[in-house]
Amino acid sequence: xxxxxxxxxxxxxxxxxxxxxxxxxxxxxxxxxxxxxxxxxxxxxxxxxxxxxxxxxxxxxxxxxxxxxxxxxxxxxxxxxxxxxxxxxxxxxxxxxxxxxxxxxxxxxxxxxxxxxxxxxxxxxxxxxxxxxxxxxxxxxxxxxxxxxxxxxxxxxxxxxxxxxxxxxxxxxxxxxxxxxxxxxxxxxxxxxxxxxxxxxxxxxxxxxxxxxxxxxxxxxxxxxxxxxxxxxxxxxxxxxxxxxxxxxxxxxxxxxxxxxxxxxxxxxxxxxxxxxxxxxxxxxxxxxxxxxxxxxxxxxxxxxxxxxxxxxxxxxxxxxxxxxxxxxxxxxxxxxxxxxxxxxxxxxxxxxxxxxxxxxxxxxxxxxxxxxxxxxxxxxxxxxxxxxxxxxxxxxxxxxxxxxxxxxxxx
Amino acid sequence: xxxxxxxxxxxxxxxxxxxxxxxxxxxxxxxxxxxxxxxxxxxxxxxxxxxxxxxxxxxxxxxxxxxxxxxxxxxxxxxxxxxxxxxxxxxxxxxxxxxxxxxxxxxxxxxxxxxxxxxxxxxxxxxxxxxxxxxxxxxxxxxxxxxxxxxxxxxxxxxxxxxxxxxxxxxxxxxxxxxxxxxxxxx
Numbered sequence: 001x002x003x004x005x006x007x008x009x010x011x012x013x014x015x016x017x018x019x020x021x022x023x024x025x026x027x028x029x030x031x032x033x034x035x036x037x038x039x040x041x042x043x044x045x046x047x048x049x050x051x052x053x054x055x056x057x058x059x060x061x062x063x064x065x066x067x068x069x070x071x072x073x074x075x076x077x078x079x080x081x082x083x084x085x086x087x088x089x090x091x092x093x094x095x096x097x098x099x100x101x102x103x104x105x106x107x108x109x110x111x112x113x114x115x116x117x118x119x120x121x122x123x124x125x126x127x128x129x130x131x132x133x134x135x136x137x138x139x140x141x142x143x144x145x146x147x148x149x150x151x152x153x154x155x156x157x158x159x160x161x162x163x164x165x166x167x168x169x170x171x172x173x174x175x176x177x178x179x180x181x182x183x184x185x186x187x188x189x190x191x192x193x194x195x196x197x198x199x200x201x202x203x204x205x206x207x208x209x210x211x212x213x214x215x216x217x218x219x220x221x222x223x224x225x226x227x228x229x230x231x232x233x234x235x236x237x238x239x240x241x242x243x244x245x246x247x248x249x250x251x252x253x254x255x256x257x258x259x260x261x262x263x264x265x266x267x268x269x270x271x272x273x274x275x276x277x278x279x280x281x282x283x284x285x286x287x288x289x290x291x292x293x294x295x296x297x298x299x300x301x302x303x304x305x306x307x308x309x310x311x312x313x314x315x316x317x318x319x320x321x322x323x324x325x326x327x328x329x330x331x332x333x334x335x336x337x338x339x340x341x342x343x344x345x346x347x348x349x350x351x352x353x354x355x356x357x358x359x360x361x362x363x364x365x366x367x368x369x370x371x372x373x374x375x376x377x378x379x380x381x382x383x384x385x386x387x388x389x390x391x392x393x394x395x396x397x398x399x400x401x402x403x404x405x406x407x408x409x410x411x412x
Numbered sequence: 413x414x415x416x417x418x419x420x421x422x423x424x425x426x427x428x429x430x431x432x433x434x435x436x437x438x439x440x441x442x443x444x445x446x447x448x449x450x451x452x453x454x455x456x457x458x459x460x461x462x463x464x465x466x467x468x469x470x471x472x473x474x475x476x477x478x479x480x481x482x483x484x485x486x487x488x489x490x491x492x493x494x495x496x497x498x499x500x501x502x503x504x505x506x507x508x509x510x511x512x513x514x515x516x517x518x519x520x521x522x523x524x525x526x527x528x529x530x531x532x533x534x535x536x537x538x539x540x541x542x543x544x545x546x547x548x549x550x551x552x553x554x555x556x557x558x559x560x561x562x563x564x565x566x567x568x569x570x571x572x573x574x575x576x577x578x579x580x581x582x583x584x585x586x587x588x589x590x591x592x593x594x595x596x597x598x599x
Contacts, residue, residue, distance in 0.1 A: 005576070005579045005580070005583065008579050008582050008583055008586075009575075009579055012578075012579065012582065016556075039591060040586075042591075042595060043586065043589065043591055043594055043595070044582070044586070046530065046594045046595065046597065047534065047582075047585065047586070047589065047594070048553055049530060050530040050531050050533060050534030050594075050597075051534055051538070051549060051550060051553045051554055052553065052554050053529075053530060053531035053534075054531035054532075054534050054535045054538070055550050055553075055554035055555075056463065056554065057531060059463060059466075059554075060459060060463070062427070063430060063431075063459050063462060063463075064459075066428060066430055066431030066434070067431065067434050067455075069431055070431040070432070070434040070435075071434075201438070315442065333446060335445050335446070336442070336445065336446060
């Protein structure tokens with residue numbers, strides 16, 4: 001056994017391939033003429049190999065553990081709750097900041113607007129009143145803006161909550177596919193990667209109509225989940241009631257549902273005479289007589305975005321660089337269905353939905369207010385055709401709905 | 413966590429952050445599944461890629477030229493193509509279930525190698541060695557950490573004294589191992 005650290009250092013460098021040229025000769029020499037040294041090299045070789053194998057196996061085990069933890073983290077949205085709440089706080093504070101800025105701008109406009117726009121020093125009375133009028137319109141607009149901000153943002157928030165399983169990083173990476181080009185890859189690989197952009201997985205969704213209804217109800221906003229197809233008339237017929245004990249109910253198609261103030265989504269449960277909750281008997285003994293109260297409420301029928309989930313079986317690629325006809329086709333692979341679109345799409349806005357109804361799949365491409373119906377059997381390039389919402393019932397899923405402002409009805 | 417944060421966390425010894433990388437597994441999975449592989453293959457290949465990445469980060473060989481996700485995808489792709497080539501060469505009919513074939517390999521190993529494995533033998537020798545030698549050698553040999561970084565992590569005054577310490581540890585480990593024993597171990 002060689003115990004001289006100098007030799008051990010040489011062997012270490014030899015095994016790691018970091019010998020200097022002069023040292024290389026020395027080691028060659030020793031290997032040939034010093035059997036002890038050669039023996040040592042073999043022992044250390046084994047030691048290094050053993051340590052590497054042992055460490056790799058242990059790291060693999062730990063990685064498996066990290067992966068499990070990662071998956072668990074992805075699956076439990078509860079841990080995200082506070083974040084979601086903070087996010088909402090940020091959005092609200094953003095909305096407030098925006099209001100302040102707009103308010104400030106209006107104030108400035110108020111003060112300096114008339115003087116700069118009107119070079120005449122002598123201002124007649126009529127003129128001043130007219131500027132006042134435009135100002136009041138601005139004020140109105142601002143009010144509306146605040147309202148819209150408040151209504152829209154929690155929606156966006158919801159979508160993200162729904163998408164807990166989808167990872168943004170992941171989709172980011174997918175978009176990068178085309179930039180990953182390896183000159184050594186085989187032709188089949190090149191084909192698989194292609195020159196196309198991939199739609200992020202959060203934008204490829206499936207929707208299956210569900211029977212169960214759920215809701216959130218807080219801060220004067222009632223949101224109904226699970227009926228994205230509900231028409232405007234039907235939505236207008238929804239009525240939120242409050243009985244004498246200050247319990248809230250929802251009246252929907254002659255049925256009554258219990259409501260409680262909740263930010264978390266709760267299932268809508270039909271009022272049951274047997275459960276006898278919240279003075280329900282009064283509802284059942286006679287039709288409830290109610291009058292509009294002062295309490296305002298906004299009814300929001302939550303759209304398909306929030307009712308759908310990510311569809312992983314479909315991969316959507318598209319090519320923006322085309323000036324000709326907008327086309328698409330489906331490419332069925334063994335494990336994956338691909339949808340190839342040649343059209344001017346916005347990676348941030350385009351969404352593809354698979355709607356399941358009566359055991360059949362219907363595909364839609366949606367960007368802003370454009371809705372295209374896609375035929376799954378289109379194997380060759382097929383022109384993209386916008387859908388007629390009056391005839392295609394399912395396409396109505398994708399119409400953006402305005403929230404309805406109404407009031408709570410009080411039991412008389 | 414951004415790429416930058418992840419790198420600095422890993423360098424400061426927070427290995428658990430590697431779990432974050434599984435966020436990029438999806439793209440590797442979909443690519444491998446479209447290229448004659450399955451999810452099991454993807455997980456294996458991706459794990460290997462993480463190990464390569466981690467070793468390169470720790471040894472200072474990793475240069476941040478692209479996003480980590482791109483880097484991992486590149487390595488995974490190369491690894492998978494190599495595996496496919498190897499399979500083609502050996503013309504091994506592939507089991508539909510990756511688990512089964514792995515189990516068989518394991519079985520073949522058990523039959524041909526009855527003695528203890530090299531890694532287990534080293535595992536025992538290393539635990540006899542004790543700290544800080546054990547961690548130091550693992551970090552230096554497996555992860556290939558540079559001596560400057562080892563000096564910092566293990567609190568040595570300089571890279572030189574860390575190197576000296578490593579050699580002393582190697583000597584100590586060697587003294588607990590017999591030549592005949594270790595040479596007899598095949599794998």
